[in-house]
Amino acid sequence: MTSSTSPVGEADGFYQFHDHDDAAHLHALGYESEFKRDMSPWANFSLGFTYLSPVVGVYTLFAYALATGGPPMIWSFVIVGLGQLMVALVFSEVVAQYPVAGGVYPWARRLWGRRYAWMTGWVYLIALLVTIASVVYGAGPYIAAAFGFEATVDNVIVCALVLLALATAINFMGTKVLAMAALIGFTAEIIGALVVGGWLLIAHREHGLGALFDSFGAGDGGSYLPAFAAAALIGVYQYYGFEACGDVAEEVPDPGRLIPKAMRRTIYIGGAAATFVCLALVLSVTDIGAVIAGEDTDPVSTLLNDAFGTTGARVVLLVVLLSFLSCAMSLQAAASRLAYSYGRDGMIMGSSLLKRFSPTRHVPPYALVVAAVVPALIVVGSKVSTDAITKIISFAALGIYIGFQMVVLAALRARLKGWVPSGKYTLGRWGLPVNVAALVYGIVAMVNMAWPRTPDVSWYDNWIVALSGVVVIAVGLVYMAVHPLHDRSTAPYDDAIPKKGTAGR
Template identity: 30%
Template sequence: MENRGKIQSCGTQPQGSEHDTLKRDVTPFQSFAVAFGFVSIATGIFTAYGAMLSTSGPVGIWTWPIVVVGQLMVAFILGSLAARIPVTGYVYQWASRITNPVFGWIMGWISFTFLAVVLCAVDYTIASTVLPVLFGYEGTANNAWLITSLVIIVQAGMIAFSTKFTQKFNAVAVTIQLVGMIGLIILLFTVGYINNELDFANLFSTGKVSAEGYYSFGGLTSVGPWIMGTLLGAFTIVGFESAANLAEETREPARVVPKAMWQAVLSLGIIGMLFLIAVTALLGDPTTLETSGTPTADVIARVLGPVLGNFLLVLVVISIFSCGLVILLSGTRLVWAMSRDERFPGWQQLHKISPTLKTPVNATIFVGLIGEVVLAIFSQDTDALFVLFSAATLLPAIIYAVSVLMYALKRKELPPSHGFTLGAWEGPVLIFAIAWLAFELALFRDASFAKPWFYVAVMFALGAVYLTYLLATRGAKGMKMPELIAIDSILDADRGADFSATPAE
C-alpha cells in the first residue's frame, strides 16, 4: 500500500482487548442526531435569549446569521480533520497526531473542561428557564440546583445502561425537536398574525439599550452592545463536532461524520433564525421582558395559551434533556479515550468497558460526578446561567481556533480522506474560519466575562498539575500515543467491514 501521509493514529482495536473497545453501530442519522442534539437551538435560545435582550436588545438577533456562517466554515474544517483521523477523542486525538502528544493532552483537557461546564449550562436551562413557566412556580437558585443535579443523574444512568438505547432516545428526541420547532414556528407566526400580535418593528429595536455607540466594536475591556449579541449564536452553534467523538462507533466515519457536522449547523441555523424572528416579533413591549428569566417561554405561553403552550414546552424540555444527554455521552467518550491511552487521572478504572453493559460505566459515572461538582460551585451565584453559558462559549472558541490553525499548518501532511474533501474551496474556507474565530475570541475581553475566565484558569491549573505529574513520571517520550497504525488502514478496514455481523449493545 502506498504511503498516504505522515500522520498516525490509534487503531479501532487498541491493546487487543475486546473489553476496551466499542461497538461500531452508529448509523448516519444517529451521527447527525448527535451533532444536531448537541447544538440544540431550543437549548441555546432558551438559555441565552434573555441575556441577549439585556445586552443588545431585540435587534441583536441579526448577529445570528454571522455566527452561523462562521461556525459553518469551522464545521467544514473540523469535518476535514474528522475524515482523516476518525478516532474517538476528537480534538485530543487530532492534536496528539498532528502536533505532539503533550499538546494533544492539553487540548483533551480543555475539551473535558468545556464538556463539564456545558453539561451544567444546558441542564440548568431546564430548571431555570422552562420548568418555572411550565409548572407555574418561582424559580430559585436552590430548586434549580436540585432539579439540575437530578437531571444529570438520570442522563448518566441512561448512558451507563445502554449506548444503543441512548442513541435511539436521542434520535427520537432530535426528530421531536425538528418537527416540534418547525411546528412551533408555524404556530407562533399563524396565531400571532390572527391575533394581530406580530410587531416586526421589534426586529430593529434596541429596547432599553442605548443607541449611542450601539454598533461600536468597543474598548480594551468592553464590547459594543450589538456585537455582544453574537454570544447567543456562539453559545448555541457549538458541539457539532461531537459526532466525531463517536467515530469508532460510527459506520463509515470518514464519510458520515463530516456530513453530519455541516448539515447540523446549516439546518439549525435556518430553523433558529426563523424561531428568533417569531419570538422577537411577538415580544410585545420589548422592555417588559428584558428582566425576565424566562422570556422565550413567557412568549410561547402567552401567545399559544396554557394548554398548547405547555405541550410545546414539554417538547422543548425533551430537546434540552437530549442535548445534555449527548454532551454527557461525548464527555464520557473523551474521558474513556484519554484513559485508554493511560493519560487521564484514574485511567486504570476509567478505560474499562463493562463486560455486561458494553459501555464505559466508570467513565460515565466520573463525568456525571464532575458535572455535579461544577454545578455545586456555581449553584448559589445569582447570575449562574450567564456564567455557565459564557464559559461554555469561551472554551469551544479556543478549541476551534486551535483545531483550525493545526489543520491550516499541517493539512498537506495528512493522509487523504476517502469520504470528505473541500477541494479548491479549502483555502477560502480556512481564511473565513480563522477570521471568524479571531473575532469571536476578541469578545471575551469584556469585563463581564471575569468569572468564566476564572473557571477556565482554575481548570487549566488543575490540568497543569496532572500534566506535570505525567511528564515527571514518564517523560515526554512516555507520552507517545500507543498502538499507532496508519489512518488509511482504519479506513480500508471500515470499507471492507460487515457491520451487520455483530448485533449492537
C-alpha cells in the first residue's frame, strides 16, 4: 500500500508529514497506534547509530580482538559491514511495506505466520535483553577509570546497574526526550570518535598501515584463519542496531520512506566511524606484542593515559560513557517496543500489562520495566562466571543474528512464493540475489560465533554460545506448547504472500 505523504512544511530541521496518511497506512495494516510521531529522520538514524555505537563496540572488545587476532582483525569491519548491509537492504523492503512497532517480530508475522513470528521475536527479545546487560556491564571498567576507583567485579556490577537505571529513566520520559537524547548521544559520539581518533593518528601513531597486515604472532604460529575468525567477533558485535530504526516505526513520520534511509545511514556512517576508531587505536598501541602476550590486558586505558594524560583521559572516558548510556537507552527502546508489540497482539503471558500505554508519556511502561529488570538480573548473575563479558557478548550477538536470519529466511521464502515488496523502498530485480547473499552471510557468521575455541575448559563452557542458543530456542518451544496464546492471536498475519485467486494483499 502507498500513501500520499507529501511534505507540508519544515520545522525543527525536518519535514512534517500528514499524520493522517501514516495513521491510514497503519490502519490498513490492522493497527491503531498510541505512539506520537515525534521522532525526526535524524533522530531515528541517531537511535540506530547509538544502538550500533562505534565507541561501545570497539572499546568493549578491542583488547580481546587485538590479543586474539592482532591488527588484521580490523578487516572484519569491512567483511561484516558488507554482509550486514545485505541484511539491512532486505529489512528496508520489509519495513517499508510493514512499518509496525516491534521490528523483526511483526515483520516475520506478516511474511510467514504467528508461530514463526513468535519464535523470531522470542529469540530476538532475549538477545536484546542480554545485549543491554552486556553494554552496561562493559561500561563498568570505564566508569571506574573515569572516576578513579578499582574495577573490581562488585564495583563493575554496581556501575552497570546505575547506568541501566539512568537509561531507564530517560526512556520513561517519552519519545521526544528519547529522540533528543539519541541526537545528543550521536553528536557526542561522532565528535569524540573523530577528535580522539584524529589526535591519536596525528600525535601518537606508533605504526604504519603495514601493521594492518601483520599478525604480530597472533594465532600461535599455525594457520591465521582461526585466530582471525575468533577476533572477528569485534566486527560481528558492531554491525547491528540499524534494525532499531524500524522498531520505533510508529514514532516516525512517513516511516516507509524514511526508515530505510536511516537503516542504510546507520551502516554507512556507523561502520565508517567504528573502523576509524579501531584504526586509530591499533596504530597507536605502543607494544602490540605485549597485548597479544597478555601482558597488557587493558590497552585502551593504557593508550588513553599515555596520549592524553590522566586528566585528558578522564575527559575522553566521560564521552565514552555517554556513548555507553546512549547505546543502552536505544537498546531499551527497541526491546520495549518489541515486548509491547507482543502484548498488543496478545501473544504471550502478561500481554495485558505489556500492551499498557502511558497516556502522558506515550510509552509502554511495563514493557520498559521488563527491559530494565531482566538485564539487571543478568548483570548480577555475571558474578558467578569468569570472563563474563565475552560470554555475554557472544550469546548476545548470536541471538541477534538468529532473529535477523529468521526474518531474512522468511523474506526469501515469501519472495519465492510470490511476494513482491510494495512499499516505498524496493530492491527490484536485485531483491532475490541480495536476499540470498544476506542469508548465506548470516549462516556463516552464526557458525563462526558458535564455534568452540576453548578446548582446555569444560565441554559445556567450550560450547557455551551454541548451548545458550539451543536453550533459548528450546525454552521457547516448550512455552509455545504449554501456553499457546499465539494460536489465538487475531492480529493480521501471513498476508505478504498472495493467496490463490487474489493479486496480493
